[in-house]
Amino acid sequence: MTSALIEKPQSENTAVLERQVVALHLGEETYGVDIASIHSVLTPQPITVVPNVPHFVKGVMNLRGTIVPVLDLRSRFGLPPLDAAKQKSSRIAIVDADGLTAGLIVDAVSEVLKLSSDSIEPPSALLGSGDLRCITGIGRVESNKSSKSGDKTTEVRLILLLDIVETLSSISALSIREA
Amino acid sequence: MSQYLDVFLDEGREQLALLEANFLNMERGNHSAEMLQILFRAAHTLKGSSRAMGFLAVGDLTHEMENILDDLRNSKLEVSTPIVNVLLDCLDSLGALIDGIASSGSDTDVPNTDIPTLVSRLSALRTGSQPIVTAPVEAVDETLNCDTSFPLEEHQQAAVDAAVDSGFTVFQVSITLSADCLMKSVRAWMAFGALESIGSLLASDPSEDKLEAEEFDQTFRFLFATNSTVEIIKSALSNVSEVDNCDIRVIAAPIVNGDAEVVLERAPTPEAVPTEPLIKESIVKAAAVKPEAVETADKDKAPSAGKAVTATQTIRVEVSRLDTLLNLVGELVIERAQVHQICVELHNRYPRDEEATQLLETTHRIARVTAELQDQIMKTRMLPIDGVFQRMPRMVRDLAQKTEKDIRFEMSGGETELDRTVLESLGDPLIHLLRNSVDHGIESAADRIAAGKPAQGLVTLSARHEENRIVIQITDDGKGMDPNRLKESAIKKGLISESSSSTMSDRDALNLIFYSGFSTAAVLSDISGRGVGMDIVKSNLEKIGGRIVVESWPGKGSQFTVHLPMTLAIVRAILVQSNGGTYALPLGNVVEMLRLGSAEGEIEQKTLGSLPIINLRGHTIPLANLADLLATRPVATVPEDIQEEACVVVIGLGERQIGICVDELIGEQEVVIKSMGTLLGDIPGLSGATILGDGKVALIVDVTKASDRIKSVEWSKSDTTVVS
The missing domain is CATH 1.20.120.160 (HPT domain)
Known part of the structure; x- marks a missing residue:
C-alpha cells in the first residue's frame, strides 16, 4: 500500500498527492506509518512472554479479547533497549495491515504528519538504522521555527517511511531461521 | 432463483x-x-x-x-x-x-x-419386466389430464367409485404451505410423492402441470385412494417441510371392508362415518366443519402409531454466525470472570456491606447462566459423527471389490456428537486408516482360509464418548503387523539405526508406521498411498488435538484408536506458574498432581543415570521443567535444576507418562482457546493462548507436542552415544 503510492509516476500536471503518516519515535529517528495502518496507540500493557519466537517479539497482549503479538521495534532494528526510566513513557502502536495485527513498542508517538509525494525520496542505505527492506522511502518535513532572536528558520526533518506488511511478515521468516 | x-x-x-x-x-x-x-x-x-x-x-x-x-x-x-x-x-x-x-x-x-x-x-x-402400467395408474392419468375442480366431475367420480369398489378409501387431502415457502412446487412434488408412495392419486387441484409451474397460491388438494389410515397419510406428509396446515377428509369409503373399517373407526369426526356406500360431497362438507378436530386427534394418535415421524423443527444457520456467537460468549465468560474477581475484592474490603454480598451472589448466578449459555452454544456446533461415517461403507465396498477381498464392514456409534471443526478434519484420516485396514490388514480369501480364519474379513469402525473425549476405533481381523518386520524395514529405509532398534520396544516399533517415508506394503498400490500416509494421518489428527494409538497382534489383526477432544474451542485446564509466567495445561492429559519433597503426601525426586525421575506406585516417571520443554532448543532437565518443592503435573501420553515440574499450581478452570494470530503461526509446544480473569494472557501448553520435543532430544542423545 505504502509502496504503491510512492511508485506512482509523478506527473507535473496532476495535483501533488498527500500522505498522512503517524510519527513514531525510536531513539533519534522518526518513522512514519501510514495512518490507515494504525489501529490505536496504547500506554504500556502487561505482556506475556512467549517461548520459541524471534528475540524481538516481546510476547502477546490482550487487545479487547483478541490476542495480539507485540514487537519491540528497537530490537527489531538492532537498537539498544530503551532506558528503564523512559520505558514508562513508551507506547504500543497497534498496527493492522493485510489482516496481520500486531503491537509495536516505540519510544513515543507524536503527531500526524502530512507528506506530499514530491517530498518523498527512495530509501538510501546510508540513512537510518532500520532494516532497509522495511523502509519504503524517506520523507522530508519542513517546519518553520521562530528562534529567540525572532529570525525564522526552516527545520528539515527526515521521516523513514515504514512498510508495515514487510516489518510484520518478516517475523515468520526470521523465526524459521532462528529455530 | x-x-x-x-x-x-x-x-x-x-x-x-x-x-x-x-x-x-x-x-x-x-x-x-x-x-x-x-x-x-x-x-x-x-x-x-x-x-x-x-x-x-x-x-x-x-x-x-x-x-x-x-x-x-x-x-x-x-x-x-x-x-x-x-x-x-x-x-x-x-x-x-x-x-x-x-x-x-x-x-x-x-x-x-x-x-x-x-x-x-x-x-x-x-427391460423384460416393463412396462406394466396398472389399472389405477391409468385412471390417474385420465383424471389428471383434466383441469379438475372439486367437487368431482363425472369421470372422476367414476374413478372414485372404481377405487372404492376395489376396497380403497378415497380421501381429499388439502395442503396449505406456509406463506414464506420458497419452493412451492418442490413441496407440492414432495407431497405428491409422499402420497403416491402409499396409494394412488386420482386427481389434483390445481393440475399437476400447474403445480409444477408453481401456478397456485398456498393451497393445493389431492384426491387420493388408499387403504392406509389417516395417521399413515399424516406421517407420510410430515416429511414435507414448510407445510402450514394439512387437512385430510374421507370422501368415500367401501361398505364393509376390514381395512376401511379401521380407517373409519379412527376417523375423528363421527358425522363423517359413512353409513351409505358412497359419501357424497355434501356430507363430507358437513364433516369438514371441524378440520381442527382431525388435526388434534391425529396429533394425539401419532406417537402411539410408532412409525409416525416426529418432525423436529429446524432452521439452517450459517456456520460463521455460530462461530461469532461462540466468540462472543467466550468474551462474556472472560468478562464475567473479571467482574467476579472485582466483586470478591469488594466483598473482602467491605465484608459487612449488604450490597457487596448481594453483588457477589448475583455474579454467582450470572456465572451459572453464562456457563449454561456457553454449553448450549457449544452444543449447537456439535454434529453426529454419522456425517463422516456414512461416506465409509461405500469406500470400503469399492475398495474390497477392487482388491477382490471379501469384507464385512461394521459401523457403530454414528450418533456420537462432536464439534464440527473436529468433524471436518476427521474424514481424510479415517478414510486413510480404513483403506489401510482393507488394503494391508485384511488378507486375500485364500490366505485367510489357509490361516484357519473365515474367508470373509471383518473391518469395524466405531465411535463413543469417553469422559470428555471421543474415541474412534478402527479394527480389522487381518494379518496384523510384526514389530520385527517393521524394525527391519525401518532400518533398511534408514529411519532408525540398527543399534537403536535392538532396544526398541514392540510398542515403539509399531509406532514406526507413523514415521514419514515408511510403508510396509511389499508392493506399493495406488490404494493406500506411497508411504506418505500414516505420518500425515497422525499429524492431521494432532492438528485437531487428537492422538492415535496403534495395537497389533500378528496373525490376528490390528486396532487403531483415535482419541479426540469433543471441542477445540474450550478446554478444561490446570493453571500453573512457571518461571514467572502463567501457563494452562489442558486437563485431558493430566493424570495427577503431586508435590516434590520428603514429607508425607509428597514424593521424592530421584535420579536414573543423569535424568531426574520419580517413582510413582512402581512406575518410573521422568521429570522435566516446563521451561525446558518450551525452550527454543529443548534440553533434558538436569536434576539440580528442579526446585526442591516444585509441583509435578503427571501427564499421560498413551502408555508413557512424564512429570512436568512447575513452580506453583494456581487452579483448575475452563479456558477459551484463542489463536495467537497468523503472525506468530504455530509455536512449538504451544496450542494457543487464553485470556484470564484478570485480563492477562496465559499460554496453553500442548503437552503432547512439548513432551515429544523432549523425547526427541533424549532419542538423538542416545543415538549419538551409540554411534560415537
Whole structure:
C-alpha cells in the first residue's frame, strides 16, 4: 500500500498527492506509518512472554479479547533497549495491515504528519538504522521555527517511511531461521 | 432463483446421502419394503425439486432411478449387485452434477457424468419386466389430464367409485404451505410423492402441470385412494417441510371392508362415518366443519402409531454466525470472570456491606447462566459423527471389490456428537486408516482360509464418548503387523539405526508406521498411498488435538484408536506458574498432581543415570521443567535444576507418562482457546493462548507436542552415544 503510492509516476500536471503518516519515535529517528495502518496507540500493557519466537517479539497482549503479538521495534532494528526510566513513557502502536495485527513498542508517538509525494525520496542505505527492506522511502518535513532572536528558520526533518506488511511478515521468516 | 439454489443443493446432498447409505444396506440383503419406499421417495423428491429448478440432467437421471426403485418396491425386479452398482454409479454422477450446479449454476457439461449411458444402463435393467402400467395408474392419468375442480366431475367420480369398489378409501387431502415457502412446487412434488408412495392419486387441484409451474397460491388438494389410515397419510406428509396446515377428509369409503373399517373407526369426526356406500360431497362438507378436530386427534394418535415421524423443527444457520456467537460468549465468560474477581475484592474490603454480598451472589448466578449459555452454544456446533461415517461403507465396498477381498464392514456409534471443526478434519484420516485396514490388514480369501480364519474379513469402525473425549476405533481381523518386520524395514529405509532398534520396544516399533517415508506394503498400490500416509494421518489428527494409538497382534489383526477432544474451542485446564509466567495445561492429559519433597503426601525426586525421575506406585516417571520443554532448543532437565518443592503435573501420553515440574499450581478452570494470530503461526509446544480473569494472557501448553520435543532430544542423545 505504502509502496504503491510512492511508485506512482509523478506527473507535473496532476495535483501533488498527500500522505498522512503517524510519527513514531525510536531513539533519534522518526518513522512514519501510514495512518490507515494504525489501529490505536496504547500506554504500556502487561505482556506475556512467549517461548520459541524471534528475540524481538516481546510476547502477546490482550487487545479487547483478541490476542495480539507485540514487537519491540528497537530490537527489531538492532537498537539498544530503551532506558528503564523512559520505558514508562513508551507506547504500543497497534498496527493492522493485510489482516496481520500486531503491537509495536516505540519510544513515543507524536503527531500526524502530512507528506506530499514530491517530498518523498527512495530509501538510501546510508540513512537510518532500520532494516532497509522495511523502509519504503524517506520523507522530508519542513517546519518553520521562530528562534529567540525572532529570525525564522526552516527545520528539515527526515521521516523513514515504514512498510508495515514487510516489518510484520518478516517475523515468520526470521523465526524459521532462528529455530 | 439463487436463494432457492442453496436450499436445493442442501436438500439434494441430503437425499444423496440417504440414497447411498440405503443402497449399501440393500446390497447386504436388507431391503424391506419400507426401505425401498424411502428410497423411492428420496429419488422422487430429488426428481421433483431438480425439475422445478430446471436441472434437467438431474431430473432425467433421477427419473430413471425412480423407475428402477419403483420396480424394486413392487417386486418387479430383484435386488442384485449389478443393480446396486448402476445405482451407485448414478449417485456418483448425481454428486458430480450437484457439485457442478454448486460451482457453475448449471448441470450441463459437468465432467464425469455420462447421463445417456447411465440412463440406458438403467433402462436396460428394466427391460423384460416393463412396462406394466396398472389399472389405477391409468385412471390417474385420465383424471389428471383434466383441469379438475372439486367437487368431482363425472369421470372422476367414476374413478372414485372404481377405487372404492376395489376396497380403497378415497380421501381429499388439502395442503396449505406456509406463506414464506420458497419452493412451492418442490413441496407440492414432495407431497405428491409422499402420497403416491402409499396409494394412488386420482386427481389434483390445481393440475399437476400447474403445480409444477408453481401456478397456485398456498393451497393445493389431492384426491387420493388408499387403504392406509389417516395417521399413515399424516406421517407420510410430515416429511414435507414448510407445510402450514394439512387437512385430510374421507370422501368415500367401501361398505364393509376390514381395512376401511379401521380407517373409519379412527376417523375423528363421527358425522363423517359413512353409513351409505358412497359419501357424497355434501356430507363430507358437513364433516369438514371441524378440520381442527382431525388435526388434534391425529396429533394425539401419532406417537402411539410408532412409525409416525416426529418432525423436529429446524432452521439452517450459517456456520460463521455460530462461530461469532461462540466468540462472543467466550468474551462474556472472560468478562464475567473479571467482574467476579472485582466483586470478591469488594466483598473482602467491605465484608459487612449488604450490597457487596448481594453483588457477589448475583455474579454467582450470572456465572451459572453464562456457563449454561456457553454449553448450549457449544452444543449447537456439535454434529453426529454419522456425517463422516456414512461416506465409509461405500469406500470400503469399492475398495474390497477392487482388491477382490471379501469384507464385512461394521459401523457403530454414528450418533456420537462432536464439534464440527473436529468433524471436518476427521474424514481424510479415517478414510486413510480404513483403506489401510482393507488394503494391508485384511488378507486375500485364500490366505485367510489357509490361516484357519473365515474367508470373509471383518473391518469395524466405531465411535463413543469417553469422559470428555471421543474415541474412534478402527479394527480389522487381518494379518496384523510384526514389530520385527517393521524394525527391519525401518532400518533398511534408514529411519532408525540398527543399534537403536535392538532396544526398541514392540510398542515403539509399531509406532514406526507413523514415521514419514515408511510403508510396509511389499508392493506399493495406488490404494493406500506411497508411504506418505500414516505420518500425515497422525499429524492431521494432532492438528485437531487428537492422538492415535496403534495395537497389533500378528496373525490376528490390528486396532487403531483415535482419541479426540469433543471441542477445540474450550478446554478444561490446570493453571500453573512457571518461571514467572502463567501457563494452562489442558486437563485431558493430566493424570495427577503431586508435590516434590520428603514429607508425607509428597514424593521424592530421584535420579536414573543423569535424568531426574520419580517413582510413582512402581512406575518410573521422568521429570522435566516446563521451561525446558518450551525452550527454543529443548534440553533434558538436569536434576539440580528442579526446585526442591516444585509441583509435578503427571501427564499421560498413551502408555508413557512424564512429570512436568512447575513452580506453583494456581487452579483448575475452563479456558477459551484463542489463536495467537497468523503472525506468530504455530509455536512449538504451544496450542494457543487464553485470556484470564484478570485480563492477562496465559499460554496453553500442548503437552503432547512439548513432551515429544523432549523425547526427541533424549532419542538423538542416545543415538549419538551409540554411534560415537
